[in-house]
Amino acid sequence: MREQSEVGLWRGALVPALILAALSLILGTLVRATSGFWGALLASITVIIFFSVHLLISKLSTNLDPIATMALAMFSYFAKVILMGALLLIVTKTTSPETVDRATFAIAALSITTAWLAGEIRAFMKLTITLPLPQTKSHD
Numbered sequence: 188m189r190e191q192s193e194v195g196l197w198r199g200a201l202v203p204a205l206i207l208a209a210l211s212l213i214l215g216t217l218v219r220a221t222s223g224f225w226g227a228l229l230a231s232i233t234v235i236i237f238f239s240v241h242l243l244i245s246k247l248s249t250n251l252d253p254i255a256t257m258a259l260a261m262f263s264y265f266a267k268v269i270l271m272g273a274l275l276l277i278v279t280k281t282t283s284p285e286t287v288d289r290a291t292f293a294i295a296a297l298s299i300t301t302a303w304l305a306g307e308i309r310a311f312m313k314l315t316i317t318l319p320l321p322q323t324k325s326h327d
Contacts, residue, residue, distance in 0.1 A: 199310020200303045207302040211295035219288045226291035234299040
């Protein structure tokens, strides 16, 4: 049941994110030509991988105790922030704005992130999660 909910969350988030990624690629190419295409493509790949890792970590931590789950979550957030910073640093230092348009990257990344989060929230609201109720002692 848990695996189905994570796949449902991933699919519910991925579909709107891919739609916005395709729109970003088209609009980026139309507005900024090749540099807009590369900016939108880099943003699309970055956002989709970044958020997919979050759901993968959630899937891996299913059977762990709460402290280990929290440690894994904190490690994954820390690692993602470091890797995101490194990626942005590498892109800004090794490419020119004529190659990868920075504005297109930013707009595409923000719009795809918004679509991902909205899709994930929508998918979560559709999930049927059954939680066991605690047993109560009845007084006779």
